[in-house]
Amino acid sequence: xxxxxxxxxxxxxxxxxxxxxxxxxxxxxxxxxxxxxxxxxxxxxxxxxxxxxxxxxxxxxxxxxxxxxxxxxxxxxxxxxxxxxxxxxxxxxxxxxxxxxxxxxxxxxxxxxxxxxxxxxxxxxxxxxxxxxxxxxxxxxxxxxxxxxxxxxxxxxxxxxxxxxxxxxxxxxxxxxxxxxxxxxxxxxxxxxxxxxxxxxxxxxxxxxxxxxxxxxxxxxxxxxxxxxxxxxxxxxxxxxxxxxxxxxxxxxxxxxxxxxxxxxxxxxxxxxxxxxxxxxxxxxxxxxxxxxxxxxxxxxxxxxxxxxxxxxxxxxxxxxxxxxxxxxxxxxxxxxxxxxxxxxxxxxxxxxxxxxxxxxxxxxxxxxxxxxxxxxxxxxxxxxxxxxxxxxxxxxxxxxxxxxxxxxxxxxxxxxxxxxxxxxxxxxxxxxxxxxxxxxxxxxxxxxxxxxxxxxxxxxxxxxxxxxxxxxxxxxxxxxxxxxxxxxxxxx
Ligand code: GDG
Numbered sequence: 001x002x003x004x005x006x007x008x009x010x011x012x013x014x015x016x017x018x019x020x021x022x023x024x025x026x027x028x029x030x031x032x033x034x035x036x037x038x039x040x041x042x043x044x045x046x047x048x049x050x051x052x053x054x055x056x057x058x059x060x061x062x063x064x065x066x067x068x069x070x071x072x073x074x075x076x077x078x079x080x081x082x083x084x085x086x087x088x089x090x091x092x093x094x095x096x097x098x099x100x101x102x103x104x105x106x107x108x109x110x111x112x113x114x115x116x117x118x119x120x121x122x123x124x125x126x127x128x129x130x131x132x133x134x135x136x137x138x139x140x141x142x143x144x145x146x147x148x149x150x151x152x153x154x155x156x157x158x159x160x161x162x163x164x165x166x167x168x169x170x171x172x173x174x175x176x177x178x179x180x181x182x183x184x185x186x187x188x189x190x191x192x193x194x195x196x197x198x199x200x201x202x203x204x205x206x207x208x209x210x211x212x213x214x215x216x217x218x219x220x221x222x223x224x225x226x227x228x229x230x231x232x233x234x235x236x237x238x239x240x241x242x243x244x245x246x247x248x249x250x251x252x253x254x255x256x257x258x259x260x261x262x263x264x265x266x267x268x269x270x271x272x273x274x275x276x277x278x279x280x281x282x283x284x285x286x287x288x289x290x291x292x293x294x295x296x297x298x299x300x301x302x303x304x305x306x307x308x309x310x311x312x313x314x315x316x317x318x319x320x321x322x323x324x325x326x327x328x329x330x331x332x333x334x335x336x337x338x339x340x341x342x343x344x345x346x347x348x349x350x351x352x353x354x355x356x357x358x359x360x361x362x363x364x365x366x367x368x369x370x371x372x373x374x375x376x377x378x379x380x381x382x383x384x385x386x387x388x389x390x391x392x393x394x395x396x397x398x399x400x401x402x403x404x405x406x407x408x409x410x411x412x413x414x415x416x417x418x419x420x421x422x423x424x425x426x427x428x429x430x431x432x433x434x435x436x437x438x439x440x441x442x443x444x445x446x447x448x449x450x451x452x453x454x455x456x457x458x459x460x461x462x463x464x465x466x467x468x469x470x471x472x473x474x475x476x477x478x479x480x481x482x483x484x485x486x487x488x489x490x491x492x493x
Contacts (some may be wrong), residue, residue: 010162041153041416044255044469045155048477051075055143056138059100060088072142089135098128100156101332108155108334110182113390116190117401118335133170133200133259134486137163144168147478152176152204159196162203165243170491174483175206177476179252180392181418188221194414201227202240205483208476209441210393212249219247246483250475251422252393252432253468257355259375259402265378274373278363280321285446287322288381290374290396291388292329293366295339298387298414298432303346303362305438307386307432308352310361312439319358322385363458378403383445386417387432393418397427401457401464408453411446411460422463426456449467 004230018108071380073090074083091099102125110118128466136162140150152160154177154269161174168174188194209215215236221240223231229240236244261438275282285471287306291297306322326343332337341454347364354361369377385398394417401411401423413420413427421427428441448456 014217016314036286041252041406044473046454050472053084055085055087057087057139057143058088058089058235060090070148071122071386072139084239087139089139090195091132095128097332098122098125099132099148101330103129104156105330108158111191112155113185113466114181114182114183114187115295116187118295118336119190119357121192133157133159134163136160137167141167144172146171149175150171151480154179159200160203162200164359167201169489171207171484173480173487174204175208175480176201177206177208177250177252178214178392179210182209182218182221184217185221185224188217188225194221196227197214198222198229202226202243202245204245205215205243205487206479207245207247208250208479210249210251211421214418215247228280236471238484244245246479246485246486247265248479250393250479251418251467251474253464253470253472254400254402255400255470256397256465258371259399260405260480262372262375263379263403263405266379270372271380274376278323278365280323281359284321285316285319285382287320287383287385287442288377288400289324289326289385289387290321290399291324293336293340293343294329295335296388296390297391299324299343299347301432301435301438302387303343303350303383304435306362307350307353308435308439309442310350311442315356316446317361317397318329318356321359321363323363323365323416325367325374325377327368328366336489366420374399375403378409379405381409381414383442385412385442386419387412387414387430387438389414389416390430391417391419395419397423398464402461404457404469405462407457407459407461408450409450410453411456412441412445422467423460426459426463427464467477 045056046056055074059269074089077086099469102122106120106122107125110116136157140160141164144150144164148168150168152170152175157176161176165174172473182188184360191197201218202222207218209218219231219233219238221237222229222240226240229238231238236247238247272282279398281288289302293299302324310317312319324347326340328336328340344364347362351360351362362376378400379398384397385393385399386400386464388394391414397411397413397417397419400409410425411423412430413423414432415424415429418430420427428445430438430441432438
């Protein structure tokens with residue numbers, strides 16, 4: 001998890017022979033550090049790869065730990081009991097700048113979130129995006145066998161699936177999950193090389209999104225942009241160039257067990273030291289926000305709603321503290337840098353306006369918290385405010401629920417998140433751009449009777465545990481098996 005948890009995950013290829021890979025190099029006296037995944041996609045993929053003895057291909061950062069890799073940059077992991085292969089693709093600074101900070105995050109990210117005014121067109125970015133997709137596709141093709149499943153993650157690989165499909169055996173299954181929203185057709189028409197991206201994604205046998213709305217928009221874009229494509233709206237399939245792609249909505253969940261466990265094990269001393277570190281009064285009512293510092297997350301709107309709440313409710317001055325953790329992200333991009341400056345200056349202004357001796361209404365930090373610190377805060381927070389302007393899913397809302405082991409926190413949730421589809425009815429819904437309405441929901445959240453808080457949280461916990469990461473992985477692989485069977489059947493008739 002963290003900045004683009006899914007970006008780190010490039011492609012997964014599962015070997016079906018079940019054999020563990022040989023360690024690729026002797027580690028000798030050198031020690032290799034393995035960071036256990038603490039949540040997010042990595043936590044879900046790790047056991048799948050261990051079981052299937054597959055290969056995980058990811059963008060490398062030239063980390064020294066990889067000095068034990070072979071000439072293809074492959075290492076067997078975990079080093080003490082190898083069960084799968086991790087292959088790193090090294091990218092030059094220019095490639096990272098153009099592929100990652102360029103086309104992926106200056107074009108696709110803002111476009112898919114509907115911020116067409118923030119799309120930046122720079123020469124070479126699209127070309128680098130194609131080149132890097134090609135490099136990953138080549139690496140995948142070196143491993144893929146007739147029985148393999150190739151699983152690509154996210155918007156960084158819109159062109160790779162077709163490249164892979166055209167090279168691997170017919171019976172290889174190619175699937176992809178798109179972690180961010182799919183835009184409306186009106187927005188998508190601004191996408192450079194939009195048709196090529198659609199053709200690229202139709203190289204998949206299976207294409208997953210979080211919610212129905214993104215599936216429908218994707219099918220609509222295909223219908224309008226590719227006249228040669230046959231869209232079956234009932235089956236949610238597209239047949240193009242003789243191949244069929246099934247498009248499904250499978251909302252991603254979180255590793256509920258680990259958030260629940262971490263929250264239960266976070267002792268009062270850990271919480272006390274956190275409160276002390278950030279100078280938070282022990283008895284105060286705590287509101288919490290946890291986000292990457294990204295313009296899609298609606299942090300300035302949240303601050304404006306808190307300001308309005310404080311204007312209307314002097315009795316809460318000194319009694320309510322809003323804790324916002326914001327992890328800097330993509331700071332090479334000026335829009336992000338400016339956004340960070342705006343957030344910091346708004347926090348300062350609001351604290352100057354309302355702060356009194358020993359109390360600031362907003363505690364703001366850009367520290368990256370450990371998983372247990374995060375869970376201690378989730379558990380302690382009386383209300384969690386998740387207010388993105390647009391968000392594919394939003395895992396933080398689900399993590400809060402999974403870590404609310406005392407069962408009495410309140411979730412304030414933007415209607416513009418994918419998470420709202422399943423959690424909306426038991427959360428306090430907000431439109432993040434309606435500041436008065438947002439402030440009213442904050443008033444409601446701080447005064448909700450205990451029995452209602454518990455009733456809502458109980459239902460939320462059932463939903464989050466039922467649709468957790470394990471469920472999501474299983475559902476993905478059930479679909480993968482289904483499309484594999486369909487392909488075999490249609491090939492043999
Ligand atoms: C993309 C899509 C979709 C944040 N600060 C700390 C920390 N985090 C972790 C959270 C959470 C993750 O970062 C953020 O995940 P989100 O889902 O909220 O958002 P994106 O990063 O934008 O993720 C999104 C997701 O992909 C999955 O498909 O839900 O819509 O945009 O896990 O906990 N973790 C720790 N310390 C921090 O300070 N340990």
